[in-house]
Amino acid sequence: MTKLRVVHYVNQFFAGIGGEDRASEAPDVRAGAVGPGQLLERALGASAEVVATVHCGDDFFAEHEDEAAATVLDLIARHQPDLIVAGPAFNAGRYGFACGRVCRAVEETLKIPAVTGMYPDNPAVELYRPSLYIVASGPNAMSMPATLERMAALGLKRARGERLGEPREEGYLARGMRFTEVASDSAARRAVDMLLASVRGEAVLTEWPLPDYDRVPPPTPIKDIRRATIALVTSGGIVPKGNPDRIESTYATKWKKYSLAGIKALTSDGWQSIHGGYDTTRANEDPNRVLPVDVLRDLEAEGAIGRLLDQYWVFVGSGASTTNARRFAEQMADELRDLSVEGVIFTAT
Amino acid sequence: MKLEVRTTAVRDMRLSGATRFAGGVLEIDRGELRKLILEDSAFADVTLDVVRPGDSVRIIHVMDAAEPRFKPDPGSSFPTFVGPPRTVGEGVTHRLSGVAVLTASEAVAGEPTYWREAVVDMTGPGAALTAFGATTNLVLTLRPSASFLDTSRPDATIENIMVGSSLAQRYNRSVRVAELKTAAYLARTVGEFEADQIKTYELTPAPAGLPRVVYFYQLSGATVYGEPMDGMLPTLIHPNEVLDGAIVNVRSNVHASNRTSTHANQHHGLIEELYARHGRDLDFRGVIVYPAASDDINEKELLAEYAVKLARMLGADAACASYAGGGHPAVEFMLICRKSERAGIRTVLVMPEIYGTPDDPGFVYFVPEAERIVSTGRTTQVAELPAVERVIGGDAFFDVPGPPGAGQHLLYRYLLGCGTSAGNGRLTARTY
Numbered sequence: 001m002t003k004l005r006v007v008h009y010v011n012q013f014f015a016g017i018g019g020e021d022r023a024s025e026a027p028d029v030r031a032g033a034v035g036p037g038q039l040l041e042r043a044l045g046a047s048a049e050v051v052a053t054v055h056c057g058d059d060f061f062a063e064h065e066d067e068a069a070a071t072v073l074d075l076i077a078r079h080q081p082d083l084i085v086a087g088p089a090f091n092a093g094r095y096g097f098a099c100g101r102v103c104r105a106v107e108e109t110l111k112i113p114a115v116t117g118m119y120p121d122n123p124a125v126e127l128y129r130p131s132l133y134i135v136a137s138g139p140n141a142m143s144m145p146a147t148l149e150r151m152a153a154l155g156l157k158r159a160r161g162e163r164l165g166e167p168r169e170e171g172y173l174a175r176g177m178r179f180t181e182v183a184s185d186s187a188a189r190r191a192v193d194m195l196l197a198s199v200r201g202e203a204v205l206t207e208w209p210l211p212d213y214d215r216v217p218p219p220t221p222i223k224d225i226r227r228a229t230i231a232l233v234t235s236g237g238i239v240p241k242g243n244p245d246r247i248e249s250t251y252a253t254k255w256k257k258y259s260l261a262g263i264k265a266l267t268s269d270g271w272q273s274i275h276g277g278y279d280t281t282r283a284n285e286d287p288n289r290v291l292p293v294d295v296l297r298d299l300e301a302e303g304a305i306g307r308l309l310d311q312y313w314v315f316v317g318s319g320a321s322t323t324n325a326r327r328f329a330e331q332m333a334d335e336l337r338d339l340s341v342e343g344v345i346f347t348a349t
Numbered sequence: 350m351k352l353e354v355r356t357t358a359v360r361d362m363r364l365s366g367a368t369r370f371a372g373g374v375l376e377i378d379r380g381e382l383r384k385l386i387l388e389d390s391a392f393a394d395v396t397l398d399v400v401r402p403g404d405s406v407r408i409i410h411v412m413d414a415a416e417p418r419f420k421p422d423p424g425s426s427f428p429t430f431v432g433p434p435r436t437v438g439e440g441v442t443h444r445l446s447g448v449a450v451l452t453a454s455e456a457v458a459g460e461p462t463y464w465r466e467a468v469v470d471m472t473g474p475g476a477a478l479t480a481f482g483a484t485t486n487l488v489l490t491l492r493p494s495a496s497f498l499d500t501s502r503p504d505a506t507i508e509n510i511m512v513g514s515s516l517a518q519r520y521n522r523s524v525r526v527a528e529l530k531t532a533a534y535l536a537r538t539v540g541e542f543e544a545d546q547i548k549t550y551e552l553t554p555a556p557a558g559l560p561r562v563v564y565f566y567q568l569s570g571a572t573v574y575g576e577p578m579d580g581m582l583p584t585l586i587h588p589n590e591v592l593d594g595a596i597v598n599v600r601s602n603v604h605a606s607n608r609t610s611t612h613a614n615q616h617h618g619l620i621e622e623l624y625a626r627h628g629r630d631l632d633f634r635g636v637i638v639y640p641a642a643s644d645d646i647n648e649k650e651l652l653a654e655y656a657v658k659l660a661r662m663l664g665a666d667a668a669c670a671s672y673a674g675g676g677h678p679a680v681e682f683m684l685i686c687r688k689s690e691r692a693g694i695r696t697v698l699v700m701p702e703i704y705g706t707p708d709d710p711g712f713v714y715f716v717p718e719a720e721r722i723v724s725t726g727r728t729t730q731v732a733e734l735p736a737v738e739r740v741i742g743g744d745a746f747f748d749v750p751g752p753p754g755a756g757q758h759l760l761y762r763y764l765l766g767c768g769t770s771a772g773n774g775r776l777t778a779r780t781y
Contacts (some may be wrong), residue, residue, distance in 0.1 A: 092479035132707060168777055177707040177777045180726040180761060187699055188618030188772030191669050191723040194629055195697040198721055199560045199667050207777055208702065208722040211710030249463045250509065274510065276463050277676045278644045280509040318676055349644065 004048035004159050007076050008037045009086040009102050011095045014196055015055035023094075025057035027071040029078075032210055040085060043152035048159070052079045058094040059096060065101060073105050081112060083159040088117025088147045090125070091139040096124030103132050114157035117147045120173060133158065134173045171329040178208075228342035231309040235317030236283065236290035237275030238266070248316060249276030255315035255328045257335075260308065277318030278349045290347055314321035317348060350439045351551040352589040355544035359448045362399050362485045370539045375448070377487070377535070385530055386489065391497060391523035398741050402483055404471040405738040409746060409753050410453045411765050412524050412601040414481060417445040418594060419536035426536075427529040427594045429575030430491040438550075438589030441663040443540035449484045449612055450535070452528045453742030457497040458505035459514025460521075460602070460746040467605030467765040473735045475759075478767040478774070480612065487740050489531060491524055491736030512600060520598050525611070529597070550589050550624060555632035562631045563665040563694075564619055565656055565685055566591075567770075569641040569673035571609065578640035583656040583664075586636045588620045598640075606728040606761050606768040607674045607701040616771035619669055619699065624766040641678035649677075653684035657692050665694050671770035672700040679713040690718040701768040702727040702778050714747040725768040726776030728761040 010020060014035045033041045033050035041050045054075045061068040071204045076084060084106045086099035096118050103114035117135040118125050125134060133154060136148040150171040157164055167174040183190060190207070198204045222228050227254040239247055245256045273283040273290060288294040296308045313332050317325075336344060360373035368378040379397055386395045391477065400406045418426060424440045425432030456462050469481045476482025497520050499505060504516045512518055566586075568578050573586065584596065596614040620636065627633040637659050642649045660668060668689055672682045682698075691694045695773055702711045703725055711727065734757040746753050749763070761767055761776070768776050 044511055102447075164781065167781060174780045175708075176710070177781045178702060178709075178711060178727050179707060179781060180730045180776055180778050183775050183777040186618055186622070186772055186775050187723050187725045187770075187777065188622040191619060191697050191699050191772055192622045192626060192631075192778070194721055194723060195562065195667050195669060195695065196560065196626075197695065200696050204721055206720055206722045207724040207779075208711075209780060210715055210717065210719060211712055213710070249461075276461070276510060279509045279511060284508065321709045323706050323709055338764065 004082040004156070005051045005080060005083060006044060006048050006083045006155070007081040008033065008040055008050050008078070009054045009072065009084060009099065010035065010037070010053060010055050011098065012055060012057040015053060017055065023057040023059035026060055026076060027054065027056040027068055029054045029075045032099050036148060037160060039075045039145055040148045041150060043149045044156065048083070055097065056107060058092070062096040065250050068098070069101050069105050072102050073109060074105060074346050076193065077110055083155045084112060084114040085151055085155050086114060086116040088135065088137040088144065088151065089122060090137050091119040093123045096122040097127070100124045100128035100132060104128065104296050107334065113155070115151050115155040115158060118150050125173060130175050135171050136173055168330055222343050224342070225305055226303055227306040229307055229309055229340060230296065230305045230343045230345060231336055231341040232291055232293070232296065232312040232314065232347070233344050234291050234314050234347045236347055237273045237316040238271055238283070238287050238291040238314055239274055241270055241272050243274050246315065249274050250316060250319040252315045252317070252320040252324060255313055255332065257311050257313045258275060259311050261291060261310040263293060265271060266291060275316050275349060290319070290349060292345070309339065350587050350589050351549060352438050352593055352697060353441050354444050354548045354550065355441060356444045356446050356546040356548070357542055359445045359485070359539070360544050362448055362487060362653065364397055364399060365651045368538050370542060375445070375535065375539060382531060382534065383486070385534060386437050386527045389523050390522055391494055392490040392491050392527070393494040395527070398488045398490070399485065400471050400488060400741065401485045402471060402476065404670065406471040406741060407737045407753060408451060408453060408469040408488055408741045409466065410455065410743040411469055411605070412452045412454060412521070413598045414449050414451045414610045414765070415528050415532045416449055416612050416615050418615065419443045419533045419534045419540050421540065426533040427597065427774040430526050430529045430597060431533050434574060436590070437593040437595050438587050439587050442577050443536050445536050445539055446485055449481055449486050450528050450532045451486050451488045452491060452524050453488060454491040454493065454524060455743055456747070457493045457517050457520045458500040458502065459507045460517035461507065461510050461513045464600065464604050465602045466654060466747045466763050467601070467608065468759065468763045469765050472735070472737065474732060475764055478732070478761070478776070480616070480766055480773065487531065489527060490742050491527060493520060506778070511602065513602065521601055525597055525599055530612070550592065552588070552627060555628045559630065559632040560667045561634050561664050562623060562667045562669065562710055563634050563660045563663050564623060564636045565668055565670035566636050566638045566672060567641055567673040567678055567682055568596070568638055568676060569675060570603045571596050571598050573638060578638065579643070581640055583637050583639035583652060583659055585659060588624060588633065588636050591620055591636060602781055604674050604703055604728065605763050605765045606723065607703065607769050607770055608765065609673070609769050610766055613766055613769050613771050613773055616773060619671060622772065623669070631667070634665055641673050641675060642681045644677055649681040649684055652681045653688050656685050657688040657694070660689060660694055661692055668694050668696045670696055670698050671772070672698065673770065674701055674703050676713045683714050683716045683719060687716040687718045697721045697723060699723045699725060699770045699772050701725045701770055703729070703762070705729060710718055724770070724778045725770055725772065725774060726761060727778040728768050730761050731758045732761050732764065734759055768780050
């Protein structure tokens, strides 16, 4: 049986070239395993070998990231590997970013599996954990042998296309991907077991960890609202009657914008809500309750705001994934900025 | 309150010229049953099919399901739908095991369908994910009468897109009446025979010192004794009542995966589990039912306050809570978790994951107190289902293109009861 070919990526220090004084070294390659690569090779066992070690100075990578990544990728590709192992980078930020960039480039461009290792607080973890397999290491090289053992085991599984276990079994940092599986007991049994264990004071493991959403800091206040252009955006599903663009009532994949030119107030004859997640009776009686065109036209007439933008943006929030919602927000924000809108009233339901 | 459930095992079910039960085989008089169902002018016709585990059959447009049960006098089978409004959960109930009655129909005028599709596969991986893949099912495919398809009628107008027109609500109720009449009709036939098994449900006093557990049961699209819970404060119900036909699903526009069918109430996983451990591991104090609220935050707060107060009145120090699914219901559900934990009641949540892509955290709303969650599966994941020889219930899916009998990459969301928060199923989700 032919051995799996592994290329190891390390920085200038672990390649044995030197410390901070040699951090500007350009990418290069050596045959076989170097430094910690020997530990890696031992951990990989008889079925795999480290065919080359590609290295680059941390400063060089940080300062010429695109160029360094392209060169490293080329050096790796020449050895036709089955697996790339990068690091571990422990808590070193620049080294961590280099390992992450190299692994992602390898997976995306060469379609070869990659594994790296980092301390969970390494700043590169936040950027790369959703897309890479990062084995959790200690903060420094004390944890080198144990980390390489886990990286080797995980790397072999990935190179062989084997199914991976849960993050805590395999030792990698959870990427946050949720997948449905069949448990050995019913949900009812698991719930009562969890409850009783918890009442007994035992530590219990939730099956669904709470998320850690990002927070958006509020922008600076509008300088002069009496001159500002204000736009309306809604996730409340107010559309022209009959829903001409077939906006989805739930699980939104798209948004639309409609003109408000010459419209003093929305009417129940011309507009409706097609939102699938709330009682739309009141919104359909008077669509201004969700998209307050009437009040904003009054404010415009009074001079309380500069003007109401003559179009509004709409989608349905019910069931929309945060991935889609983020995309909608970016697209809408671009358009709003191009139209010099200074303030947005976003109505949700 | 003592309920005696007398179970008779049904090995097979067949349509024939007379209704009778012999040797474990239930024969059904097709003509008599059709007549019983078509008493209701809501239906122009009904097609009866019997399908068995392993059959190459896919049932689509499923609305609800029920297990055949019958309560002899002075009891009432499925009160207000079949029998008079009498308290259930006590006395005798005849039950047929191994069989179920399923209802399927096209949508009527003003009936929303964006969450309505529900699929039961009798073969392949889909069959393993639903209770109805393991039962012999009598499927009633109901054809609405012309008046229910007339979109020009004033009562066909949708005022609230979630529940649909008042015409659609009436039709949904008629479908349940047809289903439950059939369920009672079948069980009454067999009820004269000696039961194979007798099981008694009674909350006898538990030894002191056991954790006192309540169950917060969030209802969506369901009625209690025929009454919709909308706008009502939380109330107490005995677990026996839930198991004995007091809670009936009446709305089909609820995700199929977590739709708590009438059948899932008759076999409510959490209630059965709490019962099984009552007196040994815990002291089961009761069930608090409450509606998924409207869109008013004050109403949500009040619901949560009131539900937790009832739990405190029951002396609870631990609780299970199940989430019906949906956006608004997540809020009062999580508020109950917060208030319950703050009242010193340790709370475990049972929740389907109905939103988002795999990289989406999937929560609509949560509180930091929600530290103990049992997942009933991410329903936006795809299940691969094989092509089948025969499709029952309709000609085309509501919102999935292509012929329904072909091989399908269907979301778990469409598979009836695969992830109900009653906890009957074994699905979960894990983070990778």
